[in-house]
Amino acid sequence: MKAVVLVSGGMDSCVTLAEAVHRGLEPALMHVRYGQRTQSRERRAFDAVADHFKVPLPHRLVVDISHLAAMGGSSLTDAQEEVEDGHLDAPGVPRTYVPFRNGNLLAMAGSWAEVLGAQSIWLGVVEEDGSGYPDCRGEFIRAMEMALRLGTAALDTLEIQTPLIRLDKAGIVRRGQELGAPFHLTWSCYRGEDRACGTCDSCLLRLRGFQRAGMVDPIPYR
Amino acid sequence: MKAVVLVSGGMDSCVTLAEAVHRGLEPALMHVRYGQRTQSRERRAFDAVADHFKVPLPHRLVVDISHLAAMGGSSLTDAQEEVEDGHLDAPGVPRTYVPFRNGNLLAMAGSWAEVLGAQSIWLGVVEEDGSGYPDCRGEFIRAMEMALRLGTAALDTLEIQTPLIRLDKAGIVRRGQELGAPFHLTWSCYRGEDRACGTCDSCLLRLRGFQRAGMVDPIPYR
Numbered sequence: 334m335k336a337v338v339l340v341s342g343g344m345d346s347c348v349t350l351a352e353a354v355h356r357g358l359e360p361a362l363m364h365v366r367y368g369q370r371t372q373s374r375e376r377r378a379f380d381a382v383a384d385h386f387k388v389p390l391p392h393r394l395v396v397d398i399s400h401l402a403a404m405g406g407s408s409l410t411d412a413q414e415e416v417e418d419g420h421l422d423a424p425g426v427p428r429t430y431v432p433f434r435n436g437n438l439l440a441m442a443g444s445w446a447e448v449l450g451a452q453s454i455w456l457g458v459v460e461e462d463g464s465g466y467p468d469c470r471g472e473f474i475r476a477m478e479m480a481l482r483l484g485t486a487a488l489d490t491l492e493i494q495t496p497l498i499r500l501d502k503a504g505i506v507r508r509g510q511e512l513g514a515p516f517h518l519t520w521s522c523y524r525g526e527d528r529a530c531g532t533c534d535s536c537l538l539r540l541r542g543f544q545r546a547g548m549v550d551p552i553p554y555r
Numbered sequence: 556m557k558a559v560v561l562v563s564g565g566m567d568s569c570v571t572l573a574e575a576v577h578r579g580l581e582p583a584l585m586h587v588r589y590g591q592r593t594q595s596r597e598r599r600a601f602d603a604v605a606d607h608f609k610v611p612l613p614h615r616l617v618v619d620i621s622h623l624a625a626m627g628g629s630s631l632t633d634a635q636e637e638v639e640d641g642h643l644d645a646p647g648v649p650r651t652y653v654p655f656r657n658g659n660l661l662a663m664a665g666s667w668a669e670v671l672g673a674q675s676i677w678l679g680v681v682e683e684d685g686s687g688y689p690d691c692r693g694e695f696i697r698a699m700e701m702a703l704r705l706g707t708a709a710l711d712t713l714e715i716q717t718p719l720i721r722l723d724k725a726g727i728v729r730r731g732q733e734l735g736a737p738f739h740l741t742w743s744c745y746r747g748e749d750r751a752c753g754t755c756d757s758c759l760l761r762l763r764g765f766q767r768a769g770m771v772d773p774i775p776y777r
Contacts, residue, residue: 394622394626398620400618400663401663401666404616404666404667404670432666432667432669432707432708433662433666433669433703433706433707434666435706436665436666436702436706436707437666440659440661441623441659443654443658444654444655444656445626447654448626448654467705467707467708470705472705473702473705473706476701476702476705476706477702477706479698479701479702480698480699480702481658483692483694483695484655484658484690484695484698484699485654485689485690486689
C-alpha cells in the first residue's frame with residue numbers, strides 16, 4: 334500500500350521513512366523547498382536518503398513553495414534576518430518558525446495522496462522535545478487529518494502518521510538505530526552547508542539527542 | 556482590520572471581496588495560479604478587480620502552485636485531458652476537481668494572515684449550488700478553520716468567512732448587484748480567453764445564475 338512520506342533531509346523524517354518502510358508500505362517521497370537558507374544542502378540529503386531506500390523517481394516529488402519566503406515572517410527564509418543561536422528551554426515560539434509550514438506541507442501531501450491512492454501521510458513531527466512550533470502539536474495534526482478526510486474525494490479514512498511525536502531526540506536516535514536509518518546521509522543544521530554549525534537550535538537538539546542516546550553523530554561539525 | 560481574501564478573478568470571489576469591503580475590512584488579496592488552462596485570463600481579471608477596489612500593491616499576492624498540475628488528476632490542469640461539457644445535475648465529483656485545492660489555498664492564506672496579523676480569511680465557496688467538490692463543503696471549512704487556529708502562533712480566533720456558501724448562483728448575482736460588484740471584470744470560463752465558451756460547467760452555472768436573477772451577464776460569449 335502506498336504512503337506519502339514528507340522527507341526534508343533531516344534525521345526525524347529519515348527515521349519516519351524508515352518506520353513506514355519497516356511497516357511494509359510503498360513510500361512516495363515529497364520534499365519541499367520553501368526558500369530556506371540551506372535548501373540545496375537539504376535537497377542533497379533528500380536525494381541520498383531516497384537513493385538509500387531505493388525509491389523510484391516517479392515516487393519522488395520536489396515542490397517549491399518559495400512564496401512562503403516572499404511573505405516574510407521567519408528568520409529561516411528572510412535573508413535580512415540572522416538565524417539566532419538556539420536556547421533549548423526558552424519559552425514561546427522561536428523566530429525560525431515558518432508560519433503554518435506543516436499545514437502547507439500536509440495540504441500538498443493530501444493532494445498527492447489523493448492522486449496516488451495513498452491512504453496515509455507520514456510526517457516526522459516531534460511535540461515533546463520539539464522547538465515549540467504550533468504546527469507540530471498532536472491536536473493540530475488531528476484537526477488537519479479531519480480537514481483532509483472531509484475536503485477530499487477519496488481519502489475518507491486517511492491517516493496522518495507521526496511515529497516520532499511522543500519521542501524525544503534520544504528516543505529518535507535509538508529508534509533510528511534499531512531500524513538502520515542512514516543518519517550519516519541526513520542534514521539538520523539551519524546555517525551550514527559542508528559542516529554543521531553545532532550552535533543553532535536544530536544542531537543543539539540533534540547533538541543532545543545523540544549524546545543522551547550514548548551515540549556519536551556521524552556527520553561533520555565545525 | 557485586515558482580512559485575507561482569496562480572489563480567483565471569477566464572480567464568486569468578486570462578490571466575496573465586495574462583502575468584505577462592505578463590512579469595513581481592509582482586504583489583502585491572494586490570487587493563486589496552479590497551472591490551470593485559463594490562468595493568464597484569470598490573472599487579468601484579478602488585476603482588474605483589485606484595481607476596481609483600489610487595493611494597494613503590497614496587499615496583492617500572486618502565488619504559483621503549479622506543482623498541483625505536475626501531480627495530475629484533474630482535467631483543468633492536465634494538458635492531455637479535455638475539459639468535458641458540463642452536466643449540472645450529474646452525481647459524483649467531476650473531472651475538473653483539483654485534489655484538495657481549497658485546502659492548499661487556505662493553508663497559504665493562513666500563512667499570510669499570520670504574517671499580516673489578519674484575523675479572517677474570505678473564500679467564495681458555494682456548497683448548495685456548487686459543482687460537488689468536497690473542499691467546498693461547510694464541514695470541511697470548519698475543520699480547516701480549526702486546523703488553522705491550532706497550527707498557527709497568533710490565529711487562535713481566526714475565522715474563515717464564506718458569505719456565499721448557502722446561496723445559489725442567482726442569489727450571488729443579486730447580492731453582487733446590491734453591493735455593486737464589478738461583474739463585467741470577472742471571468743469564469745474553464746476554456747476561453749476572449750469569449751466564454753458558454754458550455755463548460757462553470758459557464759453553465761454562471762449563465763443560469765444570471766438568467767434566474769433576471770439579469771444579463773455583461774461578459775462576452777461565443
